[in-house]
Amino acid sequence: MAWFNQTGAESDVVISSRIRFARNIAGIPFPGRMTDAQRSEVIEKVTKALSPANLETIDMVAKSPLEAQSLVEEHFISPAFAREKAPHTLLLSADRTAAVMIGEEDHVRIQTILPGLSLGEAYKAACTLDDLLDGGAEIAYSEDVGYLTQCPTNLGTAMRASVMLHLPAMTLAGQIGSVARSLSKLGITVRGLYGEGSEAAGALYQVSNSITMGLTEQEILDKLEKVARQLVESERKLRDTLKSDSFARLCDRVMRAFGVMKNAYMLSSEEFLKLWSDVRLGVSLGMITDIDYAKLGGILIAALPATLLLTAGSPEDTPAAERDVLRAKAVREAAA
């Protein structure tokens, strides 16, 4: 079951944990300069090396833009991978916790995503795939700079560890900006998952290591885990304060959001994310009891533009008003 349909550790604040390794095969140019023949060679080599893992092989060229975009929304592929025109392949585990992009910015991007705060497990799962890859192909590695990657910011461990956090109370309190500035000095990046500007839509944030060199993988994981736990504590304290200081207003806000979510006939993406965030906050405070985190995770993905249209069997150019009707319907049905 995919990360968004499950509940993990610290699920009141942490949505998911993700590990990504970038790898390239020695002796073949980076994807930006590969011929189509070399691309096919890489795809074949990697697919074969990882075959013991029993991943589903998805030829991305055969996928429609809507199908590709839906995979982006599920966090299984990157936007760049969805846009790629040359041959590129996705390997996806049956339980949707592991996804390997072949032919993205690097030859191979191994990714694992687990629900809740579970960096250690996600790292272990990624290592298992990395070991298989290592056994079937010679990986470009230098003693000096570590794993060789197309973009120098990934050199070294070539590992990006990230946690997706739901921080509605910190967002309401206007604390995200200063927290993000402090964390950037520690080599940790905070960015809103949806929307531009200071307030992330849905109060969803991705917190990840910005530095891949000079630290071991374990050091990166430990630092990120520590930061994540601090954010979880701050968010919980603020939620408790909100609850005790303005119970009626907060309860009213989350219950109305729940009522609108279950009844609206039209929902824009922006409004939906606001409602979703309020409802999730309400669940965490025990104010809303007839929906849970796993169901809310499923609703979040179901309501995102491409997944929505794909599920409804509607074309990519469906007008906004119709899309809002479809979104409201999908949300109503999923919340029922």
Place this chain on the structure above:
Amino acid sequence: MAWFNQTGAESDVVISSRIRFARNIAGIPFPGRMTDAQRSEVIEKVTKALSPANLETIDMVAKSPLEAQSLVEEHFISPAFAREKAPHTLLLSADRTAAVMIGEEDHVRIQTILPGLSLGEAYKAACTLDDLLDGGAEIAYSEDVGYLTQCPTNLGTAMRASVMLHLPAMTLAGQIGSVARSLSKLGITVRGLYGEGSEAAGALYQVSNSITMGLTEQEILDKLEKVARQLVESERKLRDTLKSDSFARLCDRVMRAFGVMKNAYMLSSEEFLKLWSDVRLGVSLGMITDIDYAKLGGILIAALPATLLLTAGSPEDTPAAERDVLRAKAVREAAA
């Protein structure tokens, strides 16, 4: 069962029909000049005359201000009757369709209220009580000016016939003002039931005859019934136009109102009436199916300030925020 818990003819637009007769007993001064002894005499005489009707006798002096105000909200007594300090008595039928005020502006005010458009039936029920009164007391009547009443605007038939209408589409279309002006030339008064200003809260209006002299009772009833039927037709046409011209937006509006009504933790009286009106419109258009007019009628009365506090067992001076929490709870429970 009271008018608000039932459904009658044309219930999609007409909430209730009401008849009121003003009567005074010959040889006793009008209430404004009565001694307390004369008041008691009137109360005794009228109660005895109406005893075959098996009405409950309610000594209003023993009622708390909140209980009296709740009876105003249920339309069984007038605000002036609720404020009266001298002895005054209410006779109320077990089925809550007939209410007789003794010691209001006139000695006797006979009132009947039935759900839906049912002026004829309400008139017949009022006449039955009037005949009993006639048999037990000499009523002040003159061949020249008809029934003698304290206020000259009630002379003649001393009958006020009224219908309570729900006109959300005409309100949205901004047509109430011009309709009210036209009707006033015909001797028909239109006034918002709740709230001041141009837009009546809840889109609820009372339409009644302003003239009691120069027409027979039947002529007054026929004219009001005709006007009511015209308003019903206009409202229905506008609702259909709204539905076909902007289905999605209308459906979204009424469904959100329903969602908020069923989930909010705080509801002001003003917001409640807006939601109530939208939900009732949604029921009439078949958009909302899991609530009916009778239930909505009950919710309307339950949410009004005095009835709300009385039911909750809360004091008259309950702060507004607490009242809003109580109202939301009462509405949620009644709508469930």
